[in-house]
Amino acid sequence: MDSSIKKERPRGRLSREMIEDAAFEVIEREGLAGFSMRKLAADLGCEAMSIYHHFPSQAHLHEALVDRLIGSLEMPDAGLPWRQRMHIAMHDFRRIGREHPAFAPFLVTYRMNSPTCLTWLSDILGLFEAGGFGPELSARLFRTVGYYLMGAILDETAGYAKGPSAATTVSDEQLARDFPNVAAAGRYFGAAEFDRTFDLGLDMLLDEMERALGGANSR
Amino acid sequence: MDSSIKKERPRGRLSREMIEDAAFEVIEREGLAGFSMRKLAADLGCEAMSIYHHFPSQAHLHEALVDRLIGSLEMPDAGLPWRQRMHIAMHDFRRIGREHPAFAPFLVTYRMNSPTCLTWLSDILGLFEAGGFGPELSARLFRTVGYYLMGAILDETAGYAKGPSAATTVSDEQLARDFPNVAAAGRYFGAAEFDRTFDLGLDMLLDEMERALGGANSR
DNA sequence: AAAATGAACCTTACAGTGTAAGTTGTCAAG
């Protein structure tokens, strides 16, 4: 058996899909800032520059990862009520963020303009419009839930994105003494409460949207 | 007028405040990713390593910038009604983000745990509690508006944070043809609509919170 | 005045980064 250190991998066996798969792994293992083309290459058993044959730059690779994630999303069953469909779509997006916590900051910061992403965006806008909102309100409400979603994903994945704060941190004792209400709130800030907290805010927004719809209809 | 490239600057004239001021400038000029200790030093007229006498690392410096911004926030007048105070506090935070658009991604991603930041966080939590919410709901509603705020700031400053997308972009014609509803929504996604859109979502959340309060009181 | 102290700043060096440019290896078509 061949015993070279690098995995035996004949030429011509590198593909975009393989590279993307490995990139997700390296990012989650090393963190987004710790990711590099050389580490990715080491994972793939090739040299860094070989990757450039498939992606013209690291930025292109990162954007391809976004495309992969967004492209994997499916719109909820059109037979369901509007509110339920919106609820599902929001949870779907949140899920792909949480499944790739180290990549999540890039995902939510990225300004979508690829066909794949625009399709998703268009579908979500269409969901609002199908719910009875006009073009303007659909756009603004999309932003509203989008903002909420972005912030939630960032918070819920923040523990993975960067290590502990470098600068002065406040000890638990000092926190309990000087900021008792923050210490008390900490109980509801933990990962165990993410689902409940997320749904609270999401339902508040959806409640208010339905109210706006009902008000317009009954008027 | 003196035209030396580096500012004349006798020893002992470097201070944390000066460095922070220059760092804000360099970050806004070069972008967060384009920022470096050497560029900062060039701006200050010193060598890169001199900065390490005042900040032990770049991360410490960045966190000091967050502290500066958060520390500059003042709580709204306690005599005002609860809802108005919350509205002002949210707009204040949004303002410091928008005043430093390139730095905003770090600001909103940063997990606050310095005394300065904890003081602000405690004050906001106190604002909910003063409004009549118990500890648990105060914590969860803080998260809710916090998520919304983070997302809004990220979106509103995204144009400054990074250059145009590196990968395939969809042309305006293609957008109008293949994604007409997205193209139509673009009208409401521009900077001119930021204020109106932000207030729409914020007011929805505050409406819903007041409703929760009223419901609890009238029950 | 002279010497000592210590902070403030600079110089050098290293391991790491993205990626441009040029080179090599491999396989398929002629």
Place this chain on the structure above:
DNA sequence: CTTGACAACTTACACTGTAAGGTTCATTTT
């Protein structure tokens, strides 16, 4: 077998954060 095309590798460059150690200068002590 030769030729071509292309995938992968090698080298090189300009840049990064920062560790280690050297230099300069204001202040304090003698």
